Amino acid sequence: MRLDKLLKPKSIAIIGASEKAGFGGDTTRNFFRFTKKSEKVYLVHPKYDTVLGHKCWHSLDEIDDTIDLTVICTNQKTVIPLLEQASRKGCHAAVVFASGYGETGAEGKALQKELIDKCAELDIALMGPNCAGFANYVDDIFLFAFETEERERKGNIGMISQSGQIVLAGLDLPGIKFSYVISSGNSANVTVEDYIEFLVNDPDTKVVAAYYEGVKKPDVLERALRKAAQIRKPVIILKTGRSAKSKELASSHTGSLAGSDGAFRALLKKYGVIEAEDLEELFAHAKMFSALSEYPKGERFVFMNVSGGEAGVTADLADMSGITLADLSDETKEELKKMLPSYATVNNPLDMTASLGYDSDKLAAAFRYLFKDPGVDSICLGYTITPEIWDTTVDYMVEAIQMVSNDADRKPIFWLPFIEHTRHPKSAQILEECRVPLLFTGKYGLKSLKKLMDFLKFEYEDTPASLPEKPFGKKTRVYTEYESKMFLAERGVPVVPQEIALTAEEAAEAAERIGYPIVLKINSKDIMHKSNVGGVKLNLMNADEVKEAFESIISSGRKHCPDADIQGVLVAHMLKSGVEVIVGVKNDPQFGPMIMAGLGGVFVEIFKDVQTALAPITKKQAMDMIRALKGFPLLDGYRGAEKLNVDALSDFLVAVSDVAAQEKHVIKEMDINPVLVTKEGVEMADALLISYEEEE
Amino acid sequence: MRLDKLLKPKSIAIIGASEKAGFGGDTTRNFFRFTKKSEKVYLVHPKYDTVLGHKCWHSLDEIDDTIDLTVICTNQKTVIPLLEQASRKGCHAAVVFASGYGETGAEGKALQKELIDKCAELDIALMGPNCAGFANYVDDIFLFAFETEERERKGNIGMISQSGQIVLAGLDLPGIKFSYVISSGNSANVTVEDYIEFLVNDPDTKVVAAYYEGVKKPDVLERALRKAAQIRKPVIILKTGRSAKSKELASSHTGSLAGSDGAFRALLKKYGVIEAEDLEELFAHAKMFSALSEYPKGERFVFMNVSGGEAGVTADLADMSGITLADLSDETKEELKKMLPSYATVNNPLDMTASLGYDSDKLAAAFRYLFKDPGVDSICLGYTITPEIWDTTVDYMVEAIQMVSNDADRKPIFWLPFIEHTRHPKSAQILEECRVPLLFTGKYGLKSLKKLMDFLKFEYEDTPASLPEKPFGKKTRVYTEYESKMFLAERGVPVVPQEIALTAEEAAEAAERIGYPIVLKINSKDIMHKSNVGGVKLNLMNADEVKEAFESIISSGRKHCPDADIQGVLVAHMLKSGVEVIVGVKNDPQFGPMIMAGLGGVFVEIFKDVQTALAPITKKQAMDMIRALKGFPLLDGYRGAEKLNVDALSDFLVAVSDVAAQEKHVIKEMDINPVLVTKEGVEMADALLISYEEEE
Structure with a gap:
């Protein structure tokens, strides 16, 4: 897989370039709108000499250059011939927008198989089909087909989604910035796992965020997440399929099979991956990690609010979300007390009152006492930014943040809004410049802080998971209790002494060897619920009791299960209760x-x-x-x-x-x-x- | 309490009217900015003849009219003399912005008491002190002191908050409309409960939303909530003080005592009140109820998404939130199948694909099949509205909604965004015109739907709560088991036969009367844990056993608790295990x-x-x-x-x-x-x- 050719191409051909609506036109337009350096792009259309004022080739064959990446905007029938043509130009990567593959019926699935086989044959890494392309903000390459607002988006979040719609929604969030956005579509050839691995290894990506419908390459995923755990790069994953209903949907959507959810989540937990429960969370957590310039040293937060009401709401939110409130030192309390009105109480969450909230110098001084307090790890300002107050009240707080911005002992500062008011682009930008993550609203914001705490507490122990190396057999066999225990005993798991006895005499002898009290249980692969058929006798204290119990068990077993294959009884030491x-x-x-x-x-x-x-x-x-x-x-x-x-x-x-x-x-x-x-x-x-x- | 004079005054005096910054200037400016009919307002300031081009009186005494409401923008010292002056003008209501009362120290609390006493003496209903005023959109009276954007806000949500900051945040939410907004401040005289009761009884208010720090008049609250349950008006309450920390804060904020949280929540549950966990929820639920033109007939939702990815996210969100997915009838499935591409599956959540999502006629037809399907109660369209797509994709969906808008069998339609993008004022407005509640994002939106379902399922049984009529005694007494059971038995609770025996002989006689098996327990108000001191004997089968047990219990009791006052034993029938x-x-x-x-x-x-x-x-x-x-x-x-x-x-x-x-x-x-x-x-x-x- 040449993901470098796909995501970091040196030369690109856009096939089907055009000025009309549709993938060809949209991609070409977006490319020139968002990509500043566009030397090495070749537009290709059989009918045009120029497109949007740029030279257009009539076919790939005309181009006298190596092509790293071919972007195929034309319909499904043209794809395989174009890949063959591209291959002759040394091409090892392609983006395919066309649909009608694995997301459709049996015919589409066959076409998708043909496509994958062709990619393998030609050694082409293919994004899609049925995708919306990607943007590489690091190298300034924009090949995403959907319409977005013009805005600076270069940053450090690497984002992958099977759905182009979801990539679009992310791109249009104020204040969120990306290294890469990738819409992987059917993920038929290069899969979500491959992209995750690329982004985990990519030095320009600080946070990986993936929306995910079904796992195709568990081994690649495991390797990528293990690597992320080792280098401590945050990976945030939203996988649908937690509910039975969404699992059913995932298999119909882009044709991928939603894996077993429990095991998937266990994998995330093993490698300290941050799991998001919905799209808003996916972006909330990604944005926070992206904006954070340094990690808190511990879990203890001080919350500061301008209104006492919001302080109360914060206390409840923190409690619900499992966030730890710092205990302020007596010295800090004393210093804060001096800055507040005489009647005010120094609490955490702190109601700053107007005295602190509207006075940058005082607030900066308060921050500095909190930086010095060894019991405090982070500060979170809680304030709902309505459009009207941005230019008044908020200014004082931002000014105070700026004043302490270069302090050597500065601790992380966060900003939490309580009601969503437009995710105000200006505030997002200014706070970003102050290295203050603007959290999402209310519960989402607190959840991000909790996820950060979980991430920081996670200690990875380097034990790779044990993934299957081949498909499991289809036939199964049920072991008896005796066999099951022997299976474990032979592999080093401690098992209490047990023997099989085929006669009453053998049972009594075994009991003598094992030691009383004794329990007997019927031994038959055909009888699962031994007690229900009188197949268990507890607390036998001597040979006579054992013999009698043997006979009783065997006759009761024969009576209840005449067809069962009964192989005597299991004789074992009776356990202490626990x-x-x-x-x-x-x-x-x-x-x-x-x-x-x-x-x-x-x-x-x-x-x-x-x-x-x-x-x-x-x-x-x-x-x-x-x-x-x-x-x-x-x-x-x-x-x-x-x-x-x-x-x-x-x-x-x-x-x-x-x-x-x-x-x-x-x-x-x-x-x-x-x-x-x-x-x-x-x-x-x-x-x-x-x-x-x-x-x- | 003349809340009509306070909230629906026919004549108003603004004391301290001015053109400067501060409560006087802000209130006057806001009044003329937002109130269209301003005939009956009298501006009062000793130094001005006009303010903002309007006539200004030098004192209340100059005004030759009855004043219903006096708005006091001046400082704390002026308040009581002004109330007295106002009272002479027939005034029965006042708004007091000044702070320095109950929210401060002991001195402030004394001043607040003096203020309340004066209000009682003069029969004045007072909002505040330390409040930010109110707006009555029904009668077009704007007396809220904080700066807000100019926008139409007349609607049907009655909102109360102790914190003016929170009222402000609500006012600036796009698409949310009010009958009244009230910032009650210290709520020293007219309390949050009084306002809730007013709004429950107010015909112009469809939904009551309250942010709340502590209950002052439990009886008024109980009466108001009971009324709301009877007339089925939704009341949404956010009360801080769920966590121990926020309880601590509430008592320092506006000086009110946070009541016992468990009992408060039990009251909400009893009357089917909708509880919000944070501010975003408070407004999310209020907005949904406000925008809903008719209630769903049942709990079964059909979710419709444009992207398969979002359908998967919706399925998980619905599952997490306890929302019921409708099972479509075979007929509906068949009809939808005809509208979708051949390979698509008809599911709920439904991936509409471009076939339905981009075709208003088809989508309207689909809605109509869902209206006819007896297994469907509501429809929820799930789509993240980025600013760019509002004018393209969303148009089709809105057009379809408009097409079915007057259908006789129309069912409620909701709109759920997955990522917060602006709470886009235009979409909020257009969807409102279509009678489609635009839900808040993701989990908040689904939570609103769940709260709606809870509200609809709630069946009120007309049993008033049993509130204390006077303070409880301060001394307490611990009853013995015998006394406790007798207390219950005398009041009709079934208790198994029991007697007290002071001698072994009495115990045996009692046992005969009661019937075996018998249990004896030591009888002493000083011994709480009877078993620990050998004070219990179980399963006694005859008189001798009883006598022996009696002696053993008494001597063991004396040995372990030499100072205890032991009054024989309790003799009771031994219970069957359960x-x-x-x-x-x-x-x-x-x-x-x-x-x-x-x-x-x-x-x-x-x-x-x-x-x-x-x-x-x-x-x-x-x-x-x-x-x-x-x-x-x-x-x-x-x-x-x-x-x-x-x-x-x-x-x-x-x-x-x-x-x-x-x-x-x-x-x-x-x-x-x-x-x-x-x-x-x-x-x-x-x-x-x-x-x-x-x-x-």
Whole structure:
């Protein structure tokens, strides 16, 4: 993939260049409108000698130059011949606007396959088809087909969207600036993952923002996100398909398959990727990261408001959003008190009152006390900028910001509006010049701050995910409890002693070896719910009880399940009671095995209190998962009870996740339920493995 | 309170009228700028003969007319003499801008008291002090002191805010229109509740929106909200003080005490009031209700998008927000299919594609199929309006909306933008003319739809809340279990037989009367945790066991609590085991008793799975509370278990809530924990009452 030829071409041919409406005309017009240096562009149209006053070639063959990128504005039928022609000019990249491919029916899908095969044959990196082009603001190349306002947009956000409409909406947001915007369309050849990887590696891109319908190259995505985590470049992803309905839609939209959402999100979490829930969030977070000149050193914010009402609203918003309020030092409080009216209280959020809000010198001095206060990491000014007040009140605050702008100990300053008032272009620009991110409104703005805190707290541990290397087998096999446990035991997961006994005598002998109390369970691959058929006998204390239980289990099993293949009973040591935990493994066809942990019974079933992560996990990740359970207090000395062995539980999770990763082509899913957690450690009480079987 | 004189004055005096900056100048200038009919306004200033070309009187005494409203723009010291002067002119209302009252220290609070007393003496309804005035768009009276843009704002939202800053931010929102805007400042005399009541009763106000720091007149609020529920007028309230921090701030801001938040919210819930979580929500919901010409008949939405990407985002947003997607009828699907390209799928959210999105006739026809479909209640067009596309793409959609505008079976149509672009004044206006609410962006917009659905589903049952009629006593008393249960039993709540026995012999006799199995519990007001001191003996089966248990309890009690006053034991029938429920009562000094219900133990303590409501509750409310518990499945036949008697539990809640309401000056708090719910019914296993005692 020559993404450099696609996104950073030295020479470009626009095929179908024209002055008319449509892709050819719009692209050519936009190109000359937005691209200042346009030496190496060749317009091509069989009928024109000039277009918009620029020379026009009648065909690619006439051009006596190497073409890096061919932009094909003409219809679908012309595409393959044009690619062949371009290839003869040394071309390794193309943009295809035409639709009628994978987003349509069976015929379109066949055409798309033909197109991809041709790209492979010619070694061409292709954007689209069914896309709206891209803009490279770094090298001043504008090949985006839709109409936008004229405005300076060169910046540091690298943005990718399958939908051109969404790129357009981003381009027209006031105060947001880009290194690249890419509308990837059907992403048939170069995919969203390829662009993400390009932007993660691109030194001119500070923040990557992607709108995403379905993952096509999980391995590229994993590699790109891992790299981003290593170099700590923020990546913000909005993926539709969280709801069942949107998953259904994604498969009909640009013809891509929405991957398993749980595994996708686990991947984002693993690499500290910032997930956006809607478009407004995608741009809110991107803009904040883009405008931030340095990261806060910690999580503690001071909020400053001009109105006491807005201070109250801020306090509630911060609380809802999980933002930490700084405790001001006594010295800071004292100094602020001196600047405020006698009756005012120094609080956080702070109601600055007119004394501070309308006095730049005082406000700058207040900032400086906050810079000095070791308990403060960031400042957030909260003020709704109506068009009328920009030139009056806001001025004082901006002036104060400017006064402290070059202070050596300056801390990050943010600006939060409470009501959206046009995202005022002038304020966006002035605040940007002061290195103050103008947050989006209300909850969106606070969410951005929370995402920043999460990003700063994230500690990447360098353990690559364990993606499948080939498709999973289609046949599956259900393991018995005994087999499931043996599978784990053979791979290093601690399992309590267990044996299979085919006769009452064997059961009693096994019990003697294992030690009382004993539990017997029916052993049959055909019987899933052993208790329901009288297949479990607990707390057996001697050989006679074991023998009697054996006979009872076998006869009850035969009676209830006459067709089941019963292979004696499982003899095991009866476990001490403990808190029940469920541990599970689920394998995702795109991202591989996920490990799941939750508290047993109603906690999982009614409260959905479950944590998941891509396998393998580290000890730290295991501890994080356990502590993130709402029911964690039940393991941690609830109501004066003894603390249970959470350390052993985390080791157990790590061991299971290692098996899941090693055996990623074998394990389809696994339930270890329950795992009993006690003060001493953990013991597995039951296990069920479903494996993929190789096709014969 | 003559709110008519304050808000709908027939004659107005502006004291301190001037051409200079400041309250006097700003108010006068704004008045003439925004008020068209200004016959009955009298400008007053001792030094001027004219102000802004209008006649100016030197004092109120010179004016030969009755003055309904006096607007005092001068400083604090002048206020009381001016009120006295005004009163002599028959004045019953005043606006006071001056600050330095309750929002400041002790001195200011004293001045505020003096001011209120004077208002009472003179029968003057006073707005403020420390306010920014108001505008009455219905009668064309503009007395708001802050600078705003010139624009038509007459509409149907009645808005109140303690903060003038917030009123200003609302006034400058594009596309939002008001009947009244009121900045109530310190709300020392006429309070936010009085204004809410005025607006609820005002025929020109369709929607009431209030920003609120603390409740001063709970009874007026309760009465106003009850009225609103009866006449089904939407009231939207943002109250700060949800977080501990903002509660702290509210008490310092305009000097009002933030009431108990739980009880306040229970009041809102009781009367179906729409609660906003931040300012953007307050205006988002108000604007939607204001623009809606008729309510949807049900909850089922069809979303229509121009881009497949935005359709996916909408599906996720709808899912997150709890919005119901309509299932289209086969006929509708078939008709839509005909209008779409062959490969397109008819889904909800629907990707209209260019075929529908860029063709007004087709889109109007599509709307009409949706109007006919009995499974559809509302349509929501989702489209991000960038300034550039307003005049192109959007036109088609607006034209289609206009085409169906007078259809007899028209259903409500909404418009949802995904990225905030200007809240574009032109689009706001055109869509308003089409009776299409332009929602706020993304999550805020969907939240408005959800609030609308909640509003439409709300069924008010005419049971007034039970507010305290006098302050609670300061002394409290702790009742023993026996006393607590007797308190309830005497007031009609079913209690299982119990007796107090002072000797082992008495205990055995009581046990015979009550019937075995029996439980004994130590009876002492000084011992709260009976089990911890060996004070409970369960499951006693005969007289000997009872006697032995009695001796053991008493001696153990004496040993552990040598100073406790032990009054024998409580003898009761041992209850059958059941699911444990906690029922509680908590009395709020502003809103009276709240009843609380939750599942026992970890459910309440770890998962905070609790429902609350103001007492008394109806049977329906009790059932709603129970069903709203996350753990409700545990009562409702979880995992094939028998369904428990939820009906009896709801009766029990109603009975307890009735006692709580009757005894609102007696019960401070009460825990009935646990209540055991079985298939047969409910039984109270323990109870603890803390009462207020009358001061001697």
